[in-house]
Amino acid sequence: CQNHEISMAGREIPTRKITPEGLCDLAVDLSRREPGNLGVAFTYNEPLICWEFIRDTSQLLHEAGLKSVAVTNGGITRKYADLVLPHIDALNIDLKGFSDDFYRIVKGEFETVKDFIGNAVHHGCHVELTTLIIPTVNDSPQLMEKEAEWIASLSPDIALHLSRFFPRYKWNDFPITSAETIFELRDIAKKHLRHVYCGNL
Template sequence: VDALNIDLKGFSNEFYRYVKGEFDTVKEFIKAAVEHKCHVELTTLVIPTKNDDPEEMEREVEWIASISPEIPLHLSRFFPRYKADDLPPTPAETIYRLKDIAEKKLKYVYTGNL
């Protein structure tokens, strides 16, 4: 495998409990992939009231930059669907605010179509 796009769904144990994931396992996998010279890009789906806190994004970006500030980060908007239809869509302004935070430490931050 030469390249991976890994979902870093949020940056707290609380959020990973919400999505029923393993926070430490994801972080370890990201580190291992980078150490093995694989091209790694990360994607965070920003969900209102769940992982849209600017302080959480600061912690996420600090951790990513500690591995490499050249790891691309994609910030995606949430839209209500299926089992998560009780939350509003992520405001574009939230994505832009988090992008500004991420760009302080990371060289490549993308937002896609907003």
């Protein structure tokens, strides 16, 4: 491992380079010292940019009897998804909206994300989805009906998390999502799905 320091807001933040073997060793050590630690979760920013690292680490984790989890936007093509998904136990995937129009706004590819979700289910991963509900953008009952129907076509047991939006960064011009909207969309989704949860309330 190689130690580094990065500057952030005038502060030096210690970091270190780590190998798949080094990360697996840390996870094994932690699981022995603190029962209940099951493995490693790859999250923040977009972890699948480093899919090779996740694949290699996850293989080692499985050999050690531990689990591998990824939180991702799902914007990875099937060619590479097929190389990493067999080694991941569970995923939380951002399904940011349910239309090509919305994905154009966020510079994503709707069909790629849908394909990744279906592929993850096919590979036997435990899949949960999260949709951040933004007023006037992806909060229509009609879109939620379509989203829930499509998810249920894969499996009605897939958990869907509906998160309340708060204005941040470049999205300051939109209002806070009302709790009532979240509850309304939850009720629509629950007509098709067994597990629907509300977040950021």
